[in-house]
Amino acid sequence: MPDFLVIGGGITGLAAAYELFREGQDFILIEENDYFGGKVKTNLRDGFVIEGGPDCFLSEKPQVFQIARELKFEDKIIGTNDEFKGTYILSGGRLHELPEGLMMMVPTKIIPFALSPLISWPGKIRMGMDLFIPRKKDDEDESLYSFVTRRLGREALEKIAEPLIGGIHAGTPEEMSVKASFPRFVEMERKYGSLIRGMLAAKKAFSNRPKTKSNITYFMSFQKGMGELAENIVKNLPDYKLFTGKKAVKVTYQKGKYRTYLTDGEIIESKHVILAVPAYNAAELLEEVNKDLAELLAQTGFASSATITLAYRKEDWPFKVNTFGFVVPRIEKRHLMALTYSSVKWSYRVPDQSFLLVRAFLGGANNQEDVFLPEQDMVNLVLAEIKDILGVKAKPLFYEIFRWPRGMAQYKVGHLERLDKIEKLVFEMPGLALAGSSYRGIGVPDCIKSGREAVRNLLNK
Structure with missing residues (x-):
């Protein structure tokens, strides 16, 4: 029986597992998918670096730098190509550059x-x-x-x-x-x-921050994409403690011991459980542990989103791209939420400079139905909007779609008040911790902080 069970192998769960490993604790981690990292997912394809989820982290938050420094892969961190840092907004059907000096x-x-x-x-x-x-x-x-x-x-x-x-x-x-x-x-x-x-x-x-040799920009990433972060954490953990294809369906608590039931019939007993899963998953798992806690967790809203990455030859694009991309206000009544020129924003994203990599964003709270369109309908929708907004008629060399149903926690008015109640109930439960983007921050640094703090809080209980 392990002392700690981490449920969820996204970036939060991996951070928790790493902190447990550093502290010399006995643990195992289970993940329902066949890979680790959750939404921090990068596909490498013939020299193209294709992001499925977040493509960056904020440099003003230290957690990614810290864990990369500790695990000695800080040299893989890169900044944006700031000579092309302009961003545009679609307004009245036309693209307008954000004025210099507009911060957020x-x-x-x-x-x-x-x-x-x-x-x-x-x-x-x-x-x-x-x-x-x-x-x-x-x-x-x-x-x-x-x-x-x-x-x-x-x-x-x-x-x-x-x-x-x-x-x-x-x-x-x-x-x-x-x-x-x-x-x-x-x-x-x-x-x-x-x-x-x-x-x-x-x-x-x-x-006025102290200058460093590194290219520190507001947004940062990794040479081989954000997936490199998850891969390096996994690489530094004992593989016999990490399991994919293991889905938890229920947790019970009795006599100082948690029992976690998996879909394959396995039961894992542990003294502590860290739930590094979305709040709605945590609510389902904790129904028999604490009904009041489960009800509060279930009140957290979520929005669905999707990204579609398209690869082009630059010669097929009708103009030279010298910007990070554009965003689309909902008053424009479009399906696209935003479009990023990934290979302009970042180095190392294409095999060579004859290619252009573009990423489109769909869904969100206003157009969630777009996330569930059939594949070809989604592609046609995106290509039609790109043609209408940018005048691009060329077909992509290939595309890759990532769908994230209920993938984004919605911090609605009153979220912090409800969170105080949740944290009070969790504190009263011995050996239980919640972590992840459902609570106090959705960014990658926030998730790392949440995972590591969950471990420290349990060890200090």
């Missing part, structure tokens, strides 16, 4: 922002009023919609915040909790009384 959704340079045709002059004036609008007096949660319209106005929400910020969570601004999804913005308002002043301070702090 906040302008930090006056002249480029003033000259940009993306936002009307009344909209620009309204965004500038952020400098004078008083900070929120109470500590109540509010939606992203309420927060952005209050500080920057509705035009900023519809044309910038919703596609750029809301798209990160594949959610709808009217439902998203700003405190849970973007606590940084709440803190900026509290500390500086203005998003513009707060972002200027953050920009100054970033530029």
